[in-house]
Amino acid sequence: MASAERSEASTRTELIDAQLARAGWSKSRRTLVEEMILHVEQPDSAYRHGQFADYVLLGSDGQPLAVVEAKRTSRDELVGKRQAADYASAIKTRFGINPFVFLTNGKEIQFWDLDRYPPRKIGGFYTRDDLERLRHQQRHAQPLQDVAINPSIAGRDYQNEAIRRVTEGIDAAKRRFLLVMATGTGKTRTTIALVDTLLRARRAQRVLFLADRRELVRQAMSEFKSYLPNESLARIENGETSGARIQFSTYPSMMRVYDRLSVGYYDLLIADESHRSIYQRYKAIFDHFDAIQLGLTATPTDYIDHNTFELFDCGDGAPSYYYSYEQAIEDGNLVNYRVLDAQTNFQLKGIQGDALPEPLQQMARDQGVELDELNFEGSDIEKGVVNQGTNDAMVREFMGKSRKDIRGLPHKAIIFAVSHAHAKRFYESFNRLYPELQRQGMAEIIDSHMERADATLDDFKYRSMPRVAISVDMLDTGIDVPPIRNLVFAKPIFSKVKFWQMIGRGTRPYTDRTTGEVKQDFLIIDHWKNFAWFKLKPDGEVDHPSEPLPVRLFRLRLEKWHLLHAQRENTQPVVDELQTMLAALPRQSIDVRPHWDELDALLQQWPAPSQAVQEHLGKTIAPLLRLAPLATLQGTFAPLMRYRIALPSTTVEIDLPDTITQRCWIIYGPTGEGAFAASYREQVEALVRRLADQLSELARLKKGEILSEGELERVSQTLNQADLFVTEDTLRKAFEAPAASLADFLRHILCQDAHLPNREERVNAAFDAFIAQHGYLRANQLNFLRAVKAAVMRHGRITRAALSEPPLSRIGRVEAIFPAQDIEELVDFANRLDAEAA
Numbered sequence: 001m002a003s004a005e006r007s008e009a010s011t012r013t014e015l016i017d018a019q020l021a022r023a024g025w026s027k028s029r030r031t032l033v034e035e036m037i038l039h040v041e042q043p044d045s046a047y048r049h050g051q052f053a054d055y056v057l058l059g060s061d062g063q064p065l066a067v068v069e070a071k072r073t074s075r076d077e078l079v080g081k082r083q084a085a086d087y088a089s090a091i092k093t094r095f096g097i098n099p100f101v102f103l104t105n106g107k108e109i110q111f112w113d114l115d116r117y118p119p120r121k122i123g124g125f126y127t128r129d130d131l132e133r134l135r136h137q138q139r140h141a142q143p144l145q146d147v148a149i150n151p152s153i154a155g156r157d158y159q160n161e162a163i164r165r166v167t168e169g170i171d172a173a174k175r176r177f178l179l180v181m182a183t184g185t186g187k188t189r190t191t192i193a194l195v196d197t198l199l200r201a202r203r204a205q206r207v208l209f210l211a212d213r214r215e216l217v218r219q220a221m222s223e224f225k226s227y228l229p230n231e232s233l234a235r236i237e238n239g240e241t242s243g244a245r246i247q248f249s250t251y252p253s254m255m256r257v258y259d260r261l262s263v264g265y266y267d268l269l270i271a272d273e274s275h276r277s278i279y280q281r282y283k284a285i286f287d288h289f290d291a292i293q294l295g296l297t298a299t300p301t302d303y304i305d306h307n308t309f310e311l312f313d314c315g316d317g318a319p320s321y322y323y324s325y326e327q328a329i330e331d332g333n334l335v336n337y338r339v340l341d342a343q344t345n346f347q348l349k350g351i352q353g354d355a356l357p358e359p360l361q362q363m364a365r366d367q368g369v370e371l372d373e374l375n376f377e378g379s380d381i382e383k384g385v386v387n388q389g390t391n392d393a394m395v396r397e398f399m400g401k402s403r404k405d406i407r408g409l410p411h412k413a414i415i416f417a418v419s420h421a422h423a424k425r426f427y428e429s430f431n432r433l434y435p436e437l438q439r440q441g442m443a444e445i446i447d448s449h450m451e452r453a454d455a456t457l458d459d460f461k462y463r464s465m466p467r468v469a470i471s472v473d474m475l476d477t478g479i480d481v482p483p484i485r486n487l488v489f490a491k492p493i494f495s496k497v498k499f500w501q502m503i504g505r506g507t508r509p510y511t512d513r514t515t516g517e518v519k520q521d522f523l524i525i526d527h528w529k530n531f532a533w534f535k536l537k538p539d540g541e542v543d544h545p546s547e548p549l550p551v552r553l554f555r556l557r558l559e560k561w562h563l564l565h566a567q568r569e570n571t572q573p574v575v576d577e578l579q580t581m582l583a584a585l586p587r588q589s590i591d592v593r594p595h596w597d598e599l600d601a602l603l604q605q606w607p608a609p610s611q612a613v614q615e616h617l618g619k620t621i622a623p624l625l626r627l628a629p630l631a632t633l634q635g636t637f638a639p640l641m642r643y644r645i646a647l648p649s650t651t652v653e654i655d656l657p658d659t660i661t662q663r664c665w666i667i668y669g670p671t672g673e674g675a676f677a678a679s680y681r682e683q684v685e686a687l688v689r690r691l692a693d694q695l696s697e698l699a700r701l702k703k704g705e706i707l708s709e710g711e712l713e714r715v716s717q718t719l720n721q722a723d724l725f726v727t728e729d730t731l732r733k734a735f736e737a738p739a740a741s742l743a744d745f746l747r748h749i750l751c752q753d754a755h756l757p758n759r760e761e762r763v764n765a766a767f768d769a770f771i772a773q774h775g776y777l778r779a780n781q782l783n784f785l786r787a788v789k790a791a792v793m794r795h796g797r798i799t800r801a802a803l804s805e806p807p808l809s810r811i812g813r814v815e816a817i818f819p820a821q822d823i824e825e826l827v828d829f830a831n832r833l834d835a836e837a838a
Helices: 002-022 077-095 126-142 158-171 187-200 213-226 251-260 276-281 284-290 306-311 325-330 346-351 358-366 387-399 420-433 453-462 496-506 549-566 570-582 594-604 611-632 677-691 696-702 707-719 728-735 742-751 759-775 779-795 819-836
Strands: 030-043 048-058 064-070 100-104 110-112 120-122 176-181 208-212 233-235 247-251 268-271 292-297 321-323 336-341 383-388 413-416 443-445 468-471 487-490 519-525 652-654 660-662
Touching: 002 048, 002 064, 002 594, 030 077, 048 077, 064 077, 064 187, 077 100, 077 120, 100 292, 110 487, 126 247, 158 176, 158 187, 158 759, 158 779, 176 187, 187 208, 187 213, 187 268, 187 346, 208 213, 208 251, 208 652, 213 233, 213 247, 213 453, 233 325, 247 251, 251 284, 268 660, 358 519, 387 519, 443 453, 496 519, 496 779, 549 570, 549 611, 594 611, 677 707, 677 728, 677 742, 677 819, 696 707, 696 742, 728 742, 742 779, 759 779, 779 819
Parallel strands: 064 100, 176 292, 176 321, 208 247, 208 268, 233 247, 268 292, 336 519, 383 652, 413 468, 413 487, 443 468, 487 519
Antiparallel strands: 030 048, 048 064, 100 110, 110 120
């Protein structure tokens, strides 16, 4: 016995005393009492016996805060659990305070918050400040189910459900959570609303938000400041910490300071973009801090590493809450993408010197490259061989196919390059091919090699220029730029996580406040068959021939010229206007150069009018006018950066012309007929208007009458014939309106409606308002509401009985989820909504 006591005493002296001292506990500071005598009641006995607690930790008021039960290192720390509970009971009887409990054998420490949680392993002892903060929460915290979520921060139903999954888990003594929400669905806002709820409920007083890059930390901090303006916020940098209530840090910055902070320093730890690298590189942070831990990621659950699930106690592979990209699109909270699969000739065939046409062989020789040096597969481009002509082809493809605004400029875009040197080559392609655009700063490199990259990124996010960000890694994840409508995958991608993060750069909805234009979807130009690599079959790109205003004006003046000539009136003023527009074209543009001779002829002598001449000018010359306004803009010409490309000696550098030789488009016919959707749409509209004079059903529809199912079926049969094979499905693809009916499309074409009916938006808005008015709703109630919303979308009215039938009954028994009065309110709301939204 004496030997055992000495062993336990040695453990206390050599290990536990030092660990307590590191957390600020010592007899000399009068914060700790060793072997405090406590009167413990024995079972089946009316007597109370005096026993010695190994350590009692005192608060600033001198009252016990915690009891420490110590065992020798050879014993399990949990064996003293009952003994410690008796000490805690005795302290509560004597002082009216229920203390915290630490169980330790010198090697392991378990912390026991008897009022809220079972014992759990921690990395060290709490400080006095930590324990007093927890004591304050114990005394003043409210049940989280009684605290309404602030709808002005996160008002969407799925966001509320995500928050309730966490708060209900916390009330049920869970401490780790993983939210999987598609990029653009508001993970950060959901997190802010959760933090706000926990702060107001006094369940958290100090929060840490972690992200893997400075820009993401900066972005998150800005959003927190916007929605929680009265909270103290601080960023941890350069090894310095702060006492702010909400703190922000990159993982590397926190790795420099975490071991200087106590294990109980934070109440809530939020890990943004939680994936495998966190588990492998930064797990020490999560092991150190004994906080409620929340992981956030946009990566689809199929691609999340099992270690990430384990890190956040999701051992069954099911996150705490999952809101998928597909569901977000269906709900109208994200926009879908279309893919233009475009490979150049050299990407498809490679570059073999002896197989090149003679002119290209001579070009290679002129550049000092021997033909036997050129023996590369297409996959070697930007690795074993660099061909500037391939980059030029990709830039021209982007300029030709990208989504553009009314002025003909590309909407915001990211080009994902292989390397910084590759990004510079793209930049040089823009400089050389489109110098008039580059004077306006249209394309810029934004990566970690560039000085003041953050400032350039801010310009990209908030200013008109640059339109194109050429980037390596820096913009792959987390950057929030809703106006983006173009992505260019100019590199092969092998990580599923990275692939979905890159797609997420374009998914956010956006409405241009100046024009009112709504972002319906976005374009991905995939030069490396990445979608095929991941066995995905996305919707192909549709032709988006957005006609810039100068082009439209030129064509209108051509029509005016033709009309005046037919009426034998003076055409010279119109000819002067047309020539003035042509004179403004930038002559050095890659698109204008091939037309120099014809433009010179038009400027010297305008041709005699004819139908053929008008069609030629409208189809060939008019599209060049998209460049005209930029030629006359006053801009400051900044010295362009000049780069010298440093390449390994094993890399062959050459500049041979390359062209895009493969693209994808949509299929609409039964035997594989296809076209770009805009062209198909125009043909369908012409057919319907032509048939309106022949079919009585269409004539009645044009007058606003409603057709029966039989009448619509007859119209459908007439349309679904060669050569266009018009069906409801093909119309949904062509008009990009997945929820519209055949009748909706016909009314849209015949009655010239500005927009197709969008019942979903009205239903979504009404449900969001309903949820905001009922801020107390629990997660399972929010989940049921989402299912009711889907049922209303599909079927319109909903009966009381339908709430207890599949598919709604699969979610749970409605009577067990809602009180009776709420069920009646829900049915009334849903049916009233259907009548209003119809």
